[in-house]
Amino acid sequence: xxxRVARVLIDSPLPxxxxxxxxxxxxxxxxxxxxxxxxxxPLRTAGRVVDGFVVEVSEESDGDRPLSELDAVVxxxxxxxxxxxxxxxxxxxRAAGSAxxxxxxxxxxxxxxxxxxxxxxxxxxxxxVGAEAVDAARAVLAGFPGLAEKLTEGARVAVDAPPxxxxxxxxxxxxxxxxxxxxxxxxxSVVLAMPDHRDLDLLHGALTDAVPSDAIVRHxxxxxxxxxxxxxxxxxxxxxxxxxxxxxxxxxxxSRLGLIGIWDxxxxxxxxxxxxxxxxxxxxxxxxxxxxPASGERPALLLAGHTRTTDVERLVAVxxxxxxxxxxxxxxxxxxxxxxxxxxxGARIPSAAFRAARDALAHGPVLVQVARPGxxxxxxxxxxxxPARCRHCGGPLHAPGRxxxxxxxxxxxxxxxxxxxxxxxxxxxxASSGSERTADELGRAFPGVRVVVADGAHPVRxxxxxxxxxxxxxxxxxxxxxxxxxxxxxxxxxMLQAPELRIGEACLRWWSNAAALAAPDAQVHLVGVExxxxxxxxTWTHGAYARAELGERAPLRMPPTxxxxxxxxxxxxxxxxxxxxxxxxxxLPPDAVLGPVPVDRQGWPGARALVRFEYGxxxxxAGSLRASVVAEAVGARSSRRGPAKxxxxxxxxxARLDIVEPEL
Numbered sequence: 092x093x094x095r096v097a098r099v100l101i102d103s104p105l106p107x108x109x110x111x112x113x114x115x116x117x118x119x120x121x122x123x124x125x126x127x128x129x130x131x132x133p134l135r136t137a138g139r140v141v142d143g144f145v146v147e148v149s150e151e152s153d154g155d156r157p158l159s160e161l162d163a164v165v166x167x168x169x170x171x172x173x174x175x176x177x178x179x180x181x182x183x184x185r186a187a188g189s190a191x192x193x194x195x196x197x198x199x200x201x202x203x204x205x206x207x208x209x210x211x212x213x214x215x216x217x218x219x220v221g222a223e224a225v226d227a228a229r230a231v232l233a234g235f236p237g238l239a240e241k242l243t244e245g246a247r248v249a250v251d252a253p254p255x256x257x258x259x260x261x262x263x264x265x266x267x268x269x270x271x272x273x274x275x276x277x278x279x280s281v282v283l284a285m286p287d288h289r290d291l292d293l294l295h296g297a298l299t300d301a302v303p304s305d306a307i308v309r310h311x312x313x314x315x316x317x318x319x320x321x322x323x324x325x326x327x328x329x330x331x332x333x334x335x336x337x338x339x340x341x342x343x344x345x346s347r348l349g350l351i352g353i354w355d356x357x358x359x360x361x362x363x364x365x366x367x368x369x370x371x372x373x374x375x376x377x378x379x380x381x382x383x384p385a386s387g388e389r390p391a392l393l394l395a396g397h398t399r400t401t402d403v404e405r406l407v408a409v410x411x412x413x414x415x416x417x418x419x420x421x422x423x424x425x426x427x428x429x430x431x432x433x434x435x436x437g438a439r440i441p442s443a444a445f446r447a448a449r450d451a452l453a454h455g456p457v458l459v460q461v462a463r464p465g466x467x468x469x470x471x472x473x474x475x476x477x478p479a480r481c482r483h484c485g486g487p488l489h490a491p492g493r494x495x496x497x498x499x500x501x502x503x504x505x506x507x508x509x510x511x512x513x514x515x516x517x518x519x520x521x522a523s524s525g526s527e528r529t530a531d532e533l534g535r536a537f538p539g540v541r542v543v544v545a546d547g548a549h550p551v552r553x554x555x556x557x558x559x560x561x562x563x564x565x566x567x568x569x570x571x572x573x574x575x576x577x578x579x580x581x582x583x584x585x586m587l588q589a590p591e592l593r594i595g596e597a598c599l600r601w602w603s604n605a606a607a608l609a610a611p612d613a614q615v616h617l618v619g620v621e622x623x624x625x626x627x628x629x630t631w632t633h634g635a636y637a638r639a640e641l642g643e644r645a646p647l648r649m650p651p652t653x654x655x656x657x658x659x660x661x662x663x664x665x666x667x668x669x670x671x672x673x674x675x676x677x678x679l680p681p682d683a684v685l686g687p688v689p690v691d692r693q694g695w696p697g698a699r700a701l702v703r704f705e706y707g708x709x710x711x712x713a714g715s716l717r718a719s720v721v722a723e724a725v726g727a728r729s730s731r732r733g734p735a736k737x738x739x740x741x742x743x744x745x746a747r748l749d750i751v752e753p754e755l
Contacts, residue, residue: 144171225273280331337360341375583619
């Protein structure tokens with residue numbers, strides 16, 4: 092006799108459970124078991140009932156096959172549509188991860204009251220974008236010839252946003268809002284991912300002027316649980332909408348998706364810190380490749396920013412993404428300021444930049460960007476210049492204020508009666524200036540001028556157009572009414588000294604985003620920086636800089652010219668995984684594997700290795716590494732015995748793909 096069988100995805104972090112399990116459907120649950128609903132099912136290997144989602148329901152003719160029965164249907168809400176599961180599966184396979192890890196990011200925790208209201212409510216009608224709003228949106232997109240047509244055709248495009256203010260907001264907000272209005276007017280949904288809440292607020296304000304407010308769905312980590320779940324359920328409706336949110340917004344299961352937009356893809360906040368560690372840009376690329384089931388059309392992909400990352404430039408170079416230049420190029424007035432021969436060596440602000448700030452203060456606010464927050468983030472011994480360290484934990488000492496007792500940055504203890512471990516000197520020296528110390532110094536240099544500090548401890552969203560010195564850390568610059576009359580970019584050389592592969596890209600992005608806040612014709616002074624990064628900022632040729640970076644990394648096969656995977660775990664497990672990889676891909680180059688090298692894993696000896704491979708081998712490498720992870724997890728579960736079980740690391744083998752900083 093035939094019977095109905097549900098194929099279920101179990102909600103479990105164990106890699107060996109990342110597959111669909113067959114369960115028999117009891118007669119009393121049969122009407123409620125449909126694809127997409129939450130269920131509870133017994134897991135015999137664990138001896139308990141676990142949560143899961145129904146992915147498929149089918150008829151089985153072999154009724155004698157022994158199957159466990161579903162325990163319960165949690166809700167009738169179909170929260171896992173086929174399009175969302177398919178996306179999660181593809182993204183997880185590309186990253187050698189689990190689909191359930193992706194779904195945890197995409198589906199918020201259930202809120203019973205909100206869900207009942209959604210089930211009882213009538214379905215919404217498609218929002219209507221007025222003709223005047225569409226005309227205004229097309230006028231904005233006309234600044235990029237052909238962009239409107241490419242968005243409606245489902246193309247992949249890269250756009251360098253104009254670095255200026257329009258109507259009191261950054262110009263990029265009007266660009267994205269216009270793109271959303273044009274696509275929504277065609278009856279298709281839009282998903283826009285932003286790095287942080289400040290970008291979300293700015294874009295939200297621009298969208299309210301371009302599309303109906305009830306069509307905007309916000310997906311924000313700062314929202315309450317009910318708010319997030321209400322917004323998620325709205326995306327399940329057939330009515331198109333515009334979803335704006337953080338990195339996980341790219342998984343919003345909207346119907347008839349017409350556009351996926353990513354703003355400032357170089358921001359590290361778009362890189363997911365949870366397994367399987369997929370960048371929002373990579374998830375968007377995977378999603379754009381899949382055609383909509385109803386229409387057969389693919390959504391467009393818009394990658395916008397003030398700068399061009401090497402990842403996007405590589406896609407442009409291979410023809411996967413098309414660059415759409417602006418009809419009229421706009422560049423800020425960037426001045427490369429350096430100390431003259433007559434100035435004191437070591438001065439932070441050259442005389443030319445100092446004069447520019449003084450003159451600009453007569454007309455409005457001046458922005459001063461610094462590298463770090465606090466008063467003095469770094470202290471050294473005044474005699475031997477050795478770093479000042481805490482005697483308790485070895486952490487770095489910093490000065491919370493002028494004349495204050497040094498404090499440890501790790502344990503927070505005050506370093507009373509500190510002495511240098513190298514020379515026993517009791518004296519310390521300020522080795523760097525944070526935002527608060529810079530504000531203190533500028534306040535003495537410009538008496539009577541208002542000084543505003545904007546950093547993580549002192550968040551400031553906006554400042555008025557009155558004269559003021561705004562000292563801000565990178566990324567925390569407030570928006571000034573009418574724009575800043577001058578911008579001073581300090582500590583550039585110190586920023587470039589960070590031991591990171593992409594530090595040049597990061598600095599160029601920080602400086603460009605700050606320069607975009609300047610008023611028209613305002614000077615932007617980059618202090619004490621020379622070389623390719625400074626020239627790229629001064630000439631506003633970010634694409635050329637990204638191409639040069641790709642040319643330097645290609646011979647070394649450093650990302651993004653090649654993909655890099657990292658294997659870490661038990662020494663024997665890493666060796667077995669590398670051997671399996673060689674067997675699965677016999678023509679893998681001999682120098683593709685770097686390592687393994689020994690590492691400490693919670694007091695246990697371990698190993699780490701890097702694997703460099705071409706993009707065309709991505710599926711094969713990811714499949715091989717994932718199979719090794721699953722095999723080691725199964726073997727570890729069956730072999731754990733005795734008291735060592737509580738002391739051994741939980742994961743015998745871990746694999747992470749698309750490493751940005753390939754360090755052993």
